[in-house]
Amino acid sequence: MIGPESLTRSLAALAHPWRWRFLTLSTVTAAGLWLGLGRTEAHPAGPGEPETESIAVVDGEEISRERFNQRWQPLANNLRLKDGHLAEPMAGAQKAHLAEQLIDEALIEHAAEQEQLLVSEEALDAAMASRRNQLPDASLKHAMLLPEEARRKVRLELLVDQLVERRVPRTFPDDALQAFHERNPERFQVPTYVEVEDLLVAVSPEMKDAELLARQQEAEAMREQILPPSHGGLATAASLPDGVRTRLTSANVPADVWERLSDLSAREVSPVLRTEQGFHLYRLVERGPVVTPPFAAVRDRVGSVMRSELLELRRAGLRHELRSTALIENHLAARQAELAGPRCNGCLDTPALSLPQPAPAGKHE
Known part of the structure; x- marks a missing residue:
């Protein structure tokens, strides 16, 4: 004691x-x-670390932090230098870009839900198979994604297609088509003739569907054997073995075949095209002088070209359209701005809070 x-x-x-x-x-x-x-x-996460705080909120819905970190990890690994160092400015910029991507994905999903658009599992499976069958380098954009993320990415692409399709009419009045034709005559110029090599897999009217399919597959296999491996450029060849040189005009072949032949570039080999004689492979040798057909002769093509152009314009403007009517709280951008301080005032591309803005004229039906 x-x-x-x-x-x-x-x-x-x-x-x-x-x-x-x-x-x-x-x-x-x-x-x-x-x-x-x-x-x-x-404290905010370091340049290479996963995020521990909220990424963003889009129209009241939280962006998944887990999915952000899942997508960020392979990006961070690719950004590291040989010594394992990760440059903070580069990491910050890539994190900001990834957050914007996830915000855009949420906006697409919200818009599709509001417009009651769906992608069936069958359509999604077909789209995935189509991408796998493309050239190896065509699928590189999904290479860094986990299988479920790649599938989600393709689903979003299909939803964008549907959203854009809804925003462009399928038909146009004749006065609009004629005005488009007059303003863009060069878009509808066609050669007076084409000199081609023609490799034909012949068919007869008596052939059944199974035989026709077999002949078509034979022509497609021949095309693969003829063409060298391509890396996204034109499918060109020096010649078509056993191809017959011939001169074609719009009067010699169906309209859809002539339209495709008119678009061929020098030495380009066409896809398999069908005529009454059978399945053809054409390689362009020479184009005749070009002419601009009158509107009446190309009316259907004018409508197709005009709609294709409007679809691309709508696709390019979809992101702005969806953001103009959404409430976006970008918490990651706010944290980056706070860390950067007043010296980096305005250096971030996207504001931390995006309020709905009136959509530009013509962006809504």
């Missing part, structure tokens, strides 16, 4: 001013250290 004398000496020691100051300073330092450690979890 502590005796009275020991207790008196302890109290006297504490009474010394310097000892009291030391005890107070130690207590304050320990408390500050504890508070500092407790606050480290709230």
Whole structure:
């Protein structure tokens, strides 16, 4: 037990001013250290680290932080230098870009839900198979995604197609078509003739569907054997083995075949095209002088070209249209702006808070 004398000496020691100051300073330092450690979890993530705080909110719906980090990890690995270092400006810019991508995806899903647009599993499977059957380098844009993310990405692309399709009429009045034809005569110029090599897989009127399909597959296999591996350029060849050189005009072949032949570039090999004679592969050798047909002769093509152009314009403007009517809280951008401070005022491309704005004229039906 502590005796009275020991207790008196302890109290006297504490009474010394310097000892009291030391005890107070130690207590304050320990408390500050504890508070500092407790606050480290709230600090924004480092350049290569996953995000621990909210990414963004789109029309009241939280962007998945887990999915952001899942998409960020392979990006971060690709950005690292040989020594493992990750440049902070580059990492910040890529994180900001990824957040904008996820915001756009949420906007597409919201718009599709509002317009009651769906993508069936069968259509999605077919689109995935089509992409797998394309040239190897054509699928690189999905290479860094997990299978479920790649599937989701393709689904979003199909939803965008539907959203854009809804915003462009399928037919146009004749006066609009004629005006488009007059303003863009060069779009409808065609050669007076084409000199081609023609490789034919012949068919007869008596052939059944199974035989016709077999002949078509034979022609497609021949095309694959003739063409060298391509990397996204035109399908060209020096010649078509056993091809017969001939001159064709719009009077010699069906309208859809002539339209495709008119668009061929020098040495380009056409896809498999069907005529009464059978399945053809054409390689362009020479084009005759071009002429601009009258409107009546190309009316259907004018409508197709005009709609195709409007679809591209709508596709390019869809992002702005969806953002103009959405409430977007970009928390990641706000944190980056706060870290950058006043020296980087205006350096971020996207504001932290995007309020709905009136859509530009012509953006809504």
